[in-house]
Amino acid sequence: MCKVDHEAAAVTATAALTAAHPHLLQVVSAHPALEGCEQVEWSSIPGCPVDVSVVLRGLLDPDAAETAERALDWLVMSGPMSISCTMHAVVPYLLRLAVDPSTPRRNELVGIVLVAAALSAPTDPDNAWDLAVGGLEEDHPERALCRAAFAANAALVRRLLAGLHLDDGDRASLAQAAGL
Numbered sequence: 001m002c003k004v005d006h007e008a009a010a011v012t013a014t015a016a017l018t019a020a021h022p023h024l025l026q027v028v029s030a031h032p033a034l035e036g037c038e039q040v041e042w043s044s045i046p047g048c049p050v051d052v053s054v055v056l057r058g059l060l061d062p063d064a065a066e067t068a069e070r071a072l073d074w075l076v077m078s079g080p081m082s083i084s085c086t087m088h089a090v091v092p093y094l095l096r097l098a099v100d101p102s103t104p105r106r107n108e109l110v111g112i113v114l115v116a117a118a119l120s121a122p123t124d125p126d127n128a129w130d131l132a133v134g135g136l137e138e139d140h141p142e143r144a145l146c147r148a149a150f151a152a153n154a155a156l157v158r159r160l161l162a163g164l165h166l167d168d169g170d171r172a173s174l175a176q177a178a179g180l
Helices: 006-020 052-060 065-076 087-099 106-119 128-134 141-152 154-163 168-177
Strands: 077-079
Touching: 006 052, 006 065, 006 077, 052 065, 052 087, 065 077, 065 087, 065 106, 087 106, 087 141, 087 154, 106 141, 106 168, 141 154, 141 168, 154 168
Parallel strands: none
Antiparallel strands: none
16 A cells, blocks of 8 residues: 655645745735734644644735645645644634635635544444544544634634535534534
8 A cells, every 4th residue: 555654745845835935934924814823833733844834824825825725735634534633723724714705725725624524523433434434533633633623613614604505514514523
């Protein structure tokens, strides 16, 4: 089985972002969606190899947004069906960006939010399929942390639910993640 080093890929993707858009390293965003992101000690989060603030700033730059989104994907996913330990810390900023219609690549960010909601769902210990795909809940504390981040930002989740055309499954997943 092929195994991808997501941390190395995140470092590479972030380096590509900053090489193409070096201004992201110097500019602190005044955008309200990123309020507080500069104070997060990203390096203290296990498996977070880069300063996520740079990537988040890139999401607001129309010229850098696509490259920033690719870097973000590597940062917040630890595999094809699992979120990383960084996801919970990024959720509040993603939600703020997703509710802002002026955010470049907003639809793609909403997609990441929906993936985070779905993959943060607790596994049912009585469901063999659920366990095979998701593993034991106690082996994945990142899921509970992510649900807590959604719950702490339930007002933003409500705004998303009210403002977006989502299918019933996505609506239920997002509402469940936020405890609504």
